[in-house]
Amino acid sequence: MLIFRQLFDPTSSTYSYVLADGASRQAVIIDPVFEQAGRDRALIGELGLTLLYSLETHVHADHVTAAWLLKARLGSRIALSRHGGAQGADRLLREGDRIAFGARYLGVRETPGHTDGCLTYVLDNESMAFTGDCLLIRGCGRTDFQQGDPRRLYRSVHEKIFSLPGECLLYPGHDYRGVTVTTVAEERAFNPRLGGDLSESDFAGYMDNLGLPHPKKMDIAVPANLRCGQPQDGAPAHDPDWAPLSYTFAGIWEIAPNWVAENLDAVQILDVRENAEYEGPLGHIPGALLLPLGELAAHADKLRDDKPIVTVCRAGGRSAQATNILRKAGLERVANLAGGMLRWRTEGYGVVGGAD
Template sequence: MATKFGLLLMGKLPKQQIRNYSSDTNKLVFRQLFDSVSSTYTYLLADPGTRECILIDPVLEHAKRDFQLTKDLNLNLVYAVNTHMHADHITGTGSLKLLSGCKSIISSRSGAQADIFVDEGDYITFGGHQLKVLSTPGHTSGCCSFYIAEQGMAFTGDALLIRGCGRTDFQEGSPELLYHSIHTKIFTLPDETLLYPAHDYKGQTVTSVDEEKRLNPRLTKTLEEFVHIMNNLNLSYPAQIDQALPANKVCGLYDVPEDLKNGL
């Protein structure tokens, strides 16, 4: 039988990772960090008992900031996780690997390199906490959301935004698939679940399943209406896509700043 360690070496998480820690699962260290250039949210989650933590959707320019925060809080960064292969910024995952020795995680369908690949039903474990992986493609083919049931929180990446959703006009995007992903994977979570997106452009920080089911101007429409909306957004070409995608395909190591290559 393969051990957990062996599974990690093979680059795949097992379907379930249960650890017998005495950690109180209702306790979670949580920080929401921001990049003003790309309006990206990075999330720090940690188990206060074991001190293990993860970062979700880190940004290259803030890798030192985020790593310093883990040190300030006396935490051990075990995973740097991406909800998908971003087109609007270079991930900080590669830099954080150099700084901390953490493992990188992304969807097996993302087209990007990583130490560990995840898919629907997998769990990302840190201390006594578990994030359940929900496959939510449509913005890109490799989008995932992450759900932590004990705290009633989900991290939706670019799939579902606050009163919006990710665009579907590049990276194998599909409005039909995105609509299905949101309605069957995110909107089926408990109504009180708090939703934390990868971006917000109006200064909002959090929403809920109930709010988006009632108030999202795109997702309250029929599938046909939603597809029409998404196919007629006429959005501009992403400013950083030509730099971001090549870098993000190699875990963000394509363009690591010199001052990060030797740590802090």
């Protein structure tokens, strides 16, 4: 039996995939996202799996990989393309390699074009393939940075992916419309960039004239992923146990609004906005203590430490900074409310004041 889970990171619209052999419980994860490492570890633990590998389809430009963090926490190995240029991998992959987990394996196909180091992972019976950003559902990865080459991408897709059986399920690295899976036959027929009768020259001309802006996280993600996701300052040895927190690549512990809303009595809400914002259209969380960020360092020693502190601002930036100030003041049980008051209001949780 194959255990399979498709996971999603809404911030970067990235899909991650867990595959495991049902008998041995040995598993791999494809394209894990740093901020989702806690979720992925929880799933692996609940399913009773042993994670052998974090597999990268390429060096990403839109999110930071969780490969290093999963290795630090679970002892898994990191594998990616020999052409990726990343430091810290345990195994550099090439065409024809196999990644074994229990009685199952993923075959490695080199599919460059989006980057030099793009790989597609094909399940042993060719029923499933994981294409990363090389081939998306009715689309493909861009070719205008990181050694991108539209002609190489065209050949990669036609020779390495479209050559698979038509019923083979294709799972991409991203989707921005909520679509989760496609097939080789569908993409051969209907992919508007690569399918049908479109030639290599047609494709190259189209891709060379997209004129897209670079990904917002590129300047952070690419250097980090060339270290397999290792933060410059490392990561905490242990996770806090007072709440289900996630650790961002910027070194901030964050907490989701739903947990805070369900446990308001168990935490101290610290609002670090200005007074006008606190009383303004977004309102404030019931029971929140107002202490503007500019005054926090001078008054942090007056805060109680009998409850964990959840910091909040409009969107999460200032409150993230506030967690660092509080930690320097000796307060350890601190987390930032992910998304701030904007997300709190969007998700429908109660406020005092504010506009309807």
